[in-house]
Amino acid sequence: MDFTNLCDEKQFDIFYKQQINNVFRFILIKSKDNNEALDIAQEAFIKIWENCNKFDLSKAKSYLFSIASNLFLNVKKHQKVVRNYENNSTELYIETETPEDTLRGKEFKTKLEKALNDLTDGQREVFLLNRVEGKKYREIAEMLNISVKAVEKRMSQALVTLRSKIEELK
Amino acid sequence: MKDIKNISKWLNNEMTEDEFLAFQKTDDYTLYKDIVEEGSKIKLASVNEDAALKDFKARIQSKTKKKSKVISINTRFAFKIAASIAALFAISYFILNTNKITLETNFAENKSFTLPDESNVILNAVSTITYKKSFIKNRELELDGEAYFSVKKGSSFTVNTSQGSVQVLGTKFNLKNRKKAFNVFCYEGRVEVKAGSNKIILTKGEGVKLTENNTLLKIDDTTINEPLWLQNESYFNEEIYAEVLAELERQFNVKVNSKAINTNILFTGGFRNNNLEAAIKSITLPLNINYRIKDNEIILSK
Numbered sequence: 109m110d111f112t113n114l115c116d117e118k119q120f121d122i123f124y125k126q127q128i129n130n131v132f133r134f135i136l137i138k139s140k141d142n143n144e145a146l147d148i149a150q151e152a153f154i155k156i157w158e159n160c161n162k163f164d165l166s167k168a169k170s171y172l173f174s175i176a177s178n179l180f181l182n183v184k185k186h187q188k189v190v191r192n193y194e195n196n197s198t199e200l201y202i203e204t205e206t207p208e209d210t211l212r213g214k215e216f217k218t219k220l221e222k223a224l225n226d227l228t229d230g231q232r233e234v235f236l237l238n239r240v241e242g243k244k245y246r247e248i249a250e251m252l253n254i255s256v257k258a259v260e261k262r263m264s265q266a267l268v269t270l271r272s273k274i275e276e277l278k
Numbered sequence: 279m280k281d282i283k284n285i286s287k288w289l290n291n292e293m294t295e296d297e298f299l300a301f302q303k304t305d306d307y308t309l310y311k312d313i314v315e316e317g318s319k320i321k322l323a324s325v326n327e328d329a330a331l332k333d334f335k336a337r338i339q340s341k342t343k344k345k346s347k348v349i350s351i352n353t354r355f356a357f358k359i360a361a362s363i364a365a366l367f368a369i370s371y372f373i374l375n376t377n378k379i380t381l382e383t384n385f386a387e388n389k390s391f392t393l394p395d396e397s398n399v400i401l402n403a404v405s406t407i408t409y410k411k412s413f414i415k416n417r418e419l420e421l422d423g424e425a426y427f428s429v430k431k432g433s434s435f436t437v438n439t440s441q442g443s444v445q446v447l448g449t450k451f452n453l454k455n456r457k458k459a460f461n462v463f464c465y466e467g468r469v470e471v472k473a474g475s476n477k478i479i480l481t482k483g484e485g486v487k488l489t490e491n492n493t494l495l496k497i498d499d500t501t502i503n504e505p506l507w508l509q510n511e512s513y514f515n516e517e518i519y520a521e522v523l524a525e526l527e528r529q530f531n532v533k534v535n536s537k538a539i540n541t542n543i544l545f546t547g548g549f550r551n552n553n554l555e556a557a558i559k560s561i562t563l564p565l566n567i568n569y570r571i572k573d574n575e576i577i578l579s580k
Contacts, residue, residue: 128331
């Protein structure tokens with residue numbers, strides 16, 4: 109095992125650039141606040157940097173996600189916010205208008221984003237990590253520290269709920 | 279949803295061309311195609327990597343060594359109260375009850391028991407159940423620790439603890455009543471939880487935990503069918519770190535010295551109950567905590 113890698117600034121920078129958006133968006137899905145997500149992502153990298161000699165590069169990635177999600181938990185705890193499940197997350201996604209966006213397509217997208225708010229935090233997280241971030245179940249399981257079976261279950265529940273909510277919005 | 283395996287393959291891009299052609303003819307595909315396709319068009323914000331790296335270096339520079347020490351007085355007070363209530367409970371137990379039966383487990387031990395009414399209970403490590411000899415007439419018992427109940431249908435079945443009570447008819451549920459945790463999770467049927475002035479009814483896949491400010495916070499998870507500790511895994515969902523360490527002590531019969539760290543933070547994650555070193559690693563490394571094992575004591579430091 110090579111423990112020296114991450115203490116080399118050049119190598120750390122490469123690792124940082126590869127992972128920053130992964131961690132940032134991982135937390136953004138949970139927090140829906142750009143500034144907070146960046147703060148937490150940076151703080152997680154600081155922890156990795158400060159302990160660079162303890163992490164093997166191959167493990168650093170999963171610890172990075174684990175550190176970040178625990179930081180997120182404690183920020184939430186500090187704010188004494190009991191998470192409100194009815195949020196208006198729609199505005200936080202940066203919409204990209206493409207010429208192919210037909211009226212029907214747009215309508216569907218709005219409905220989908222509305223329906224996303226009806227998922228549990230766990231389901232929404234899995235859905236967005238798979239669809240938006242393109243992560244495979246195996247990677248999601250690793251990031252969330254759950255089994256692949258649990259990811260599969262959350263994803264299928266997400267799909268079933270989304271389908272019926274979109275149906276309701278017709 | 280008919281074929282979860284195929285849906286998984288589809289969403290993981292693991293289908294061959296032929297498989298995909300066949301899959302396109304299924305109902306699953308027609309039903310979920312739009313959601314899956316539109317879902318991947320959602321855009322999340324991203325950051326500019328170079329600018330973020332610059333910001334990161336600036337943060338490291340300005341980071342002072344000052345350590346902020348957070349002690350929540352309220353929390354400590356609440357735990358003191360909980361502890362004194364538990365003490366009272368224990369005293370009254372010795373004075374008032376001579377007619378009771380006790381079931382208990384030791385460190386690093388799980389045991390399954392059948393109650394007089396044929397309900398089943400599995401006790402996690404260092405847990406105690408007491409009930410009166412007349413249990414069959416009045417299904418009521420006391421729990422200190424953690425247990426998974428599979429209750430035979432019948433009259434109401436009540437579990438009392440120092441922090442709250444649970445009442446059910448016939449169902450499966452897990453109840454954890456430890457110094458710094460009171461959690462209930464329902465795996466089947468309906469469960470009524472009472473803690474202080476709060477009352478809540480849980481159905482399958484719903485759970486609840488008592489927060490520091492004495493309110494009940496709901497936790498839903500439909501993905502698990504039984505508590506993970508039945509498979510020798512200890513898992514924590516946003517639990518106080520002190521409780522995580524206490525569970526480690528119970529599962530491995532070790533002593534944890536945590537004087538040098540803040541144990542009042544929340545932790546999500548877990549460990550397997552079969553390898554001590556791996557277990558310590560999985561709960562210390564993510565929090566950047568160092569550990570040292572000396573005899574039977576694990577000494578934690580920042």
